[in-house]
Amino acid sequence: MAYDEDLANRVRELVGREPGVTERRMFGGLAMMLRGNMSVVVRGAGGLMVRVDPADTxxxxxxxxxxxxxxxxxxxxxxxxxxxxxxxxDADLARWVDRGVRSARALPAK
Incomplete structure (x- = not known):
């Protein structure tokens, strides 16, 4: 299943201001990478997969x-x-994307 292009575009708008962001197709979706670390994935099955601090899971x-x-x-x-x-x-999406970006930003670059 292909990922939701509209959702991907909305996520792009939110992460586009971050330095070091790249995109990579994986897990049947589109992963937003921050300095080589996944932050948010637009899932092929719909919705998102979001990196969070393991202590905050x-x-x-x-x-x-x-x-x-x-x-x-x-x-x-x-x-x-x-x-x-x-x-x-939009507010909910921004909150989730921000959480993923903050978590990925806390990791060392790959």
């Missing part, structure tokens, strides 16, 4: 529309999957 999962990110049957600490409905409002 549980708090992020408690937010409306957030769920565990599972890869190969294992939950990934430090990542949250966000339902498409939780990204519809």
């Amino acid at each position: 549980e708090a992020a999962l408690a937010e409306p529309g957030a769920g565990a990110t599972v890869m190969r049957g294992w939950p990934m600490r430090g990542w949250v999957t966000v339902d498409p409905a939780a990204c519809e409002r």
